[in-house]
Amino acid sequence: MTKAVAEGEIKKRAGIQSVEIGMRVLEALADLGVPSPLAAVVRKCGLSPPQTHRYLASLAESGMVRQNSNGSYDLGPAALKLGMSALARLDIYKIADEEIGAFCAATGSTVLVAVLGPGGPTIVRWYVGRPPVVTSLAVGSVMSILHSATGQVFLAFRPEQETEDLVNAELERDPAFDRAKIEALRQKARADGMAEVGGTLIPGLYAKAYPILNLQGVAILVATLVTTSGRSEKTSPDAARKLRRVCDKISAIVGGHPEKRD
DSSP states (O other): OOHHHHHHHHHHHHHHHHHHHHHHHHHHHHHHOSOBOHHHHHHHHTOOHHHHHHHHHHHHHTTSEEEOTTSOEEEOHHHHHHHHHHHHTOOHHHHHHHHHHHHHHHHOOEEEEEEEETTEEEEEEEEOOSSOOOOSOOTTOBOOTTTSHHHHHHHHHSOHHHHHHHHHHHHHHOTTOOHHHHHHHHHHHHHHTSEEEESSSSTTEEEEEEEEEOTTSOEEEEEEEEEEHHHHHHHHHHHHHHHHHHHHHHHHHTTOOOOOOO
């Protein structure tokens, strides 16, 4: 290798490293979530203050970063344009279909995917496991907002005004529920990042449901692992952990911020 070629390779690697460090600074700003002073960006990205400042200044020149009048830093208009362009290209249903389909093929699990329709949580995808789970549920079935694991996740991760009519309708049919019990369900699902029911909605059927969140933390879809009493204890815990990770991955792809869990 000639000296000129060697020097060219060194410059190329240095350039690539500069891009990687710049992305590290941008990711730190994105993770901070609010306009932040230099010290906060330094702590988040793990670089020295002078190095962080140099990259922020360079990124500001390109519009990827902006500095506010009080000296704090935030993502700039160019970063916003890139982010919006990326989101516009995403099809959450296609991504979910690919990721959950692959999960079911690998694990043999049965999973349903639901949206919140006008009549309640509505199944739009049903992935048949090995062996299949025999149930009256199918694509198009509408589930309870209060009694199903899927419904409880929507209850927790959708604005209350979007679920209030569904809740009121079920309260009229089931006086055993009251507002305190409903709020407890909502808070538990939010705290756990999921909901589960066992044999109460359909005898012998167990369900663990997980949200797929958009960038506002709203559940656009809910994926629910369905098992029977005979298979639940052996297969559900490991499959459930894997499905949670799949849902978190889908959320992250579409701009959501799922909490980090085991």
